[in-house]
Amino acid sequence: MSAPAIPGIERVLFTEEQIEARLCEVAAEISRNYAGRTVKLVGVLKGSVFFLTALARHIEVPLKIDFLGISSFSNKSGSPGVVRIAKDLDESIEGDDVILVEDIVDTGFTLRYLLQNLAGRAPNSLAVCTFLDRNSRRIVQVPVDYRCFEIPDRFVVGFGLDYNQLYRNLGYVAVMKPDKG
Ligand code: IMP
Ligand code: MG
Numbered sequence: 001m002s003a004p005a006i007p008g009i010e011r012v013l014f015t016e017e018q019i020e021a022r023l024c025e026v027a028a029e030i031s032r033n034y035a036g037r038t039v040k041l042v043g044v045l046k047g048s049v050f051f052l053t054a055l056a057r058h059i060e061v062p063l064k065i066d067f068l069g070i071s072s073f074s075n076k077s078g079s080p081g082v083v084r085i086a087k088d089l090d091e092s093i094e095g096d097d098v099i100l101v102e103d104i105v106d107t108g109f110t111l112r113y114l115l116q117n118l119a120g121r122a123p124n125s126l127a128v129c130t131f132l133d134r135n136s137r138r139i140v141q142v143p144v145d146y147r148c149f150e151i152p153d154r155f156v157v158g159f160g161l162d163y164n165q166l167y168r169n170l171g172y173v174a175v176m177k178p179d180k181g
Pocket of ligand 2: 045046047048
């Protein structure tokens, strides 16, 4: 794919075709690991929506979905601060085989909070599947069971990821120009 003519975007990191191929691999892995069970995908709004629905279409075990929404605040020094649930799940996850689906794991603060919160609701199992992983910026160690792509230390958009709420609908993942991210 040639460079998209969108201001602020530097280059394509993963094309639609690359994403689709990788989603199939991860979905096959999940289908194997959860054979004979029903899996519940829990998506984090809004970034994971595009990834979750695309992934779900390739998973071959019975599947339920639910979503939660979070707000995160940074303190003045820019370090990640408080995460809280702004919209809770519609249903209980007690006894469920849950896979928490994230758009990107960066510092790990968001994921740590969500895992602690969900673990307290007594699921039968709790795993993590992230579309992107920027391990180089990790501050707190969190378990990631399934990841589609490891990415460099650059701000990215597309396939659910936003910059000021824009670009979520791009079918590919792109790197923002440095002054935009
Ligand atoms: P963490 O708590 O630092 O791991 O935060 C992860 C969250 O930050 C993700 O769920 C995204 O909402 C956001 N985020 C981190 N990096 C990017 C990026 O490159 N593009 C868009 N959103 C990002
Ligand atoms: Mg997010």
